[in-house]
Amino acid sequence: MSHVIIKFDGVSKVFPEGTRAVDDVSFEIFDGECITFVGPSGCGKTTTVKLLNRLVEPTGGHIYLNDQDTAQTDVIALRRSIGYVIQDVGLFPHMTVSQNIALVPRLQGWPERKRNERTEELLHLVGLEPAAFRNRYPNQLSGGQKQRVGVARGLAADPPVILMDEPFGALDPITRAQLQDEFLRLRRRLKKVILFVTHDMDEAIKLGDRIAVMRNGKIVQFDTPRKILREPADPFVRDMVGREGGIKLMKLLRIADIMDPADGMTIPADRLSEAERRMAESGKDILLVVDKEGRFQGTISYEQVMRGGRSGDVALLDRALPPAETTDEVGHTLEAMLRNKRVWLPVVGEDQKLRGVVTMTNFACFFTAGDAPSGGTS
Amino acid sequence: MSVIEYFIKNIGLILKLTIEHIEITLIAVAISTVIGVAIGIFITRHQRAAGAIIGIAGILYTIPSLALFGILIPFIGIGLKPTLIALILYSQLALIRNTFVGIIHIDPSIREAGKGMGMSNWQFLRMVEIPVALPVIMAGIRTAAVMNIGTATIAAYIGAGGLGWLIFRGIASVNSDQIIAGAVPVILLAVGVDYLFILLERALTPAGLRN
Ligand SMILES: Nc1ncnc2c1ncn2[C@@H]1O[C@H](COP(=O)(O)OP(=O)(O)O)[C@@H](O)[C@H]1O
Ligand SMILES: [Mg+2]
Numbered sequence: 001m002s003h004v005i006i007k008f009d010g011v012s013k014v015f016p017e018g019t020r021a022v023d024d025v026s027f028e029i030f031d032g033e034c035i036t037f038v039g040p041s042g043c044g045k046t047t048t049v050k051l052l053n054r055l056v057e058p059t060g061g062h063i064y065l066n067d068q069d070t071a072q073t074d075v076i077a078l079r080r081s082i083g084y085v086i087q088d089v090g091l092f093p094h095m096t097v098s099q100n101i102a103l104v105p106r107l108q109g110w111p112e113r114k115r116n117e118r119t120e121e122l123l124h125l126v127g128l129e130p131a132a133f134r135n136r137y138p139n140q141l142s143g144g145q146k147q148r149v150g151v152a153r154g155l156a157a158d159p160p161v162i163l164m165d166e167p168f169g170a171l172d173p174i175t176r177a178q179l180q181d182e183f184l185r186l187r188r189r190l191k192k193v194i195l196f197v198t199h200d201m202d203e204a205i206k207l208g209d210r211i212a213v214m215r216n217g218k219i220v221q222f223d224t225p226r227k228i229l230r231e232p233a234d235p236f237v238r239d240m241v242g243r244e245g246g247i248k249l250m251k252l253l254r255i256a257d258i259m260d261p262a263d264g265m266t267i268p269a270d271r272l273s274e275a276e277r278r279m280a281e282s283g284k285d286i287l288l289v290v291d292k293e294g295r296f297q298g299t300i301s302y303e304q305v306m307r308g309g310r311s312g313d314v315a316l317l318d319r320a321l322p323p324a325e326t327t328d329e330v331g332h333t334l335e336a337m338l339r340n341k342r343v344w345l346p347v348v349g350e351d352q353k354l355r356g357v358v359t360m361t362n363f364a365c366f367f368t369a370g371d372a373p374s375g376g377t378s
Numbered sequence: 379m380s381v382i383e384y385f386i387k388n389i390g391l392i393l394k395l396t397i398e399h400i401e402i403t404l405i406a407v408a409i410s411t412v413i414g415v416a417i418g419i420f421i422t423r424h425q426r427a428a429g430a431i432i433g434i435a436g437i438l439y440t441i442p443s444l445a446l447f448g449i450l451i452p453f454i455g456i457g458l459k460p461t462l463i464a465l466i467l468y469s470q471l472a473l474i475r476n477t478f479v480g481i482i483h484i485d486p487s488i489r490e491a492g493k494g495m496g497m498s499n500w501q502f503l504r505m506v507e508i509p510v511a512l513p514v515i516m517a518g519i520r521t522a523a524v525m526n527i528g529t530a531t532i533a534a535y536i537g538a539g540g541l542g543w544l545i546f547r548g549i550a551s552v553n554s555d556q557i558i559a560g561a562v563p564v565i566l567l568a569v570g571v572d573y574l575f576i577l578l579e580r581a582l583t584p585a586g587l588r589n
Pocket of ligand 1: 015016019020021039040041042043044045046047048
């Protein structure tokens with residue numbers, strides 16, 4: 001399923017006057033991945049993505065798209081198979097919204113009816129009501145609306161790969177956050193390979209399956225957002241992440257990522273008579289009671305067992321405790337625990353079956369791990 | 379009013395000369411436009427040549443018309459041919475420069491988007507550059523047309539015909555009625571063509587580029 005779609009192999013770009021914009025870069029991008037390229041201005045992000053659609057030709061190395069060397073591919077066909085969305089949008093001012101969107105399909109000779117259907121579909125997809133927008137000209141659109149049209153145009157001929165060079169960079173923060181959320185929603189619907197350039201680490205973290213952090217034409221770290229946040233490869237990457245790395249990570253991680261599994265801590269409700277033995281075996285003085293389906297019922301403590309619960313006839317504690325779910329955001333759960341003065345919570349899956357426990361220690365470990373890089377990425 | 383009398387008496391001749399004048403101008407503008415727009419597009423593709431070519435067109439433009447006729451006549455004689463050549467040469471500055479400027483001033487992001495989407499050079503020229511630059515190119519054609527009407531008047535001196543003929547005849551025979559009967563239609567023609575082109579420019583400006 002996840003085979004390599006794009007491969008950069010020792011790629012360099014030295015501009016004629018000597019700027020080494022991309023310096024011996026190698027990476028692979030797999031099917032369905034969204035890669036965000038992040039780094040300070042001038043570090044070579046734009047040049048890197050333009051090397052793929054050959055708006056820039058490499059001075060060294062090879063680039064493969066679906067195992068085919070792009071240098072051997074017809075450049076026009078190559079570009080038409082790659083959607084292109086840029087910060088300044090670049091809508092054609094003399095064409096209406098629908099003419100702009102339908103341009104690549106038109107170049108590819110789609111019949112008019114199919115083009116119109118596709119335009120309507122795309123306008124809906126990017127949240128513009130076709131009746132209100134299809135006949136407008138670019139100078140009748142707001143910045144956010146322009147970029148929506150830009151995205152629709154990039155998607156028009158359904159290209160398997162899309163390049164987006166700071167598409168939300170020129171927008172105000174609110175529109176920007178809105179378009180980011182829509183981008184995520186869109187991504188779930190359209191499985192495409194996306195190369196997304198940004199200079200904003202938060203955006204890179206939010207949108208990328210993996211992040212390529214660039215500096216001086218080199219990729220200094222190419223990892224998942226979690227890995228970048230928890231184990232920045234060097235001080236530069238840590239600097240890019242910023243001081244709130246832990247907070248950012250908290251938005252990203254789910255309880256399943258930090259909880260302890262419930263192994264050895266559970267006991268079926270109909271076997272409470274074995275509680276003492278189990279506690280002795282596991283060294284725990286609290287057990288999580290589950291029903292036959294493995295659903296959380298409550299807890300039983302060593303004290304209860306000692307106070308005559310040996311018969312198994314005890315009132316369970318924590319019956320009404322609302323458990324955390326594996327998919328909950330770490331931050332939300334932490335806040336709930338602090339508010340309710342809990343030091344731990346049981347964690348259940350979507351099926352309500354017990355999966356583990358999350359404790360304050362888990363949160364503490366998570367924050368300290370975020371601070372201390374543990375030996376790089378290898 | 380003797381001018382009006384002259385006018386009415388010679389209406390046939392004046393009409394004929396007016397049509398001749400329009401013909402000369404029209405042919406010159408048509409040929410100049412093809413050449414000038416082509417050169418203008420060419421230098422957007424070879425921008426290192428742009429300065430030199432616009433410079434040459436500028437020098438041609440500054441040559442006084444009688445001097446230019448003087449140079450052309452020994453080689454190609456008198457009449458329509460040297461006139462058209464002179465008009466075409468004079469028109470080049472306005473046409474080349476406007477075509478060039480209209481195209482290179484297209485927003486770089488539009489250029490990049492077009493290229494990145496996989497438009498060929500020719501497709502981009504035809505579907506984007508020319509339509510977007512059209513108002514500016516039209517302004518160049520307007521300048522050339524109005525100028526050609528004026529220069530064509532002088533060209534009557536070397537036998538090109540047109541309304542200038544009346545003016546020169548009038549000067550030679552000290553007949554002010556005849557001079558005015560030539561001059562007024564030339565003026566009306568120039569003003570009318572100018573106005574016509576303004577309307578045309580407006581009509582040809584793509585809706586998305588109007589304010
Ligand atoms: N067409 C070009 N000619 C010369 N130098 C360029 C060109 N494009 C980019 N550069 C240089 O290459 C470096 C990387 O640029 P770019 O890829 O645009 O960076 P980023 O997108 O990360 O801001 C910069 O130093 C920039 O000045
Ligand atoms: Mg850039």
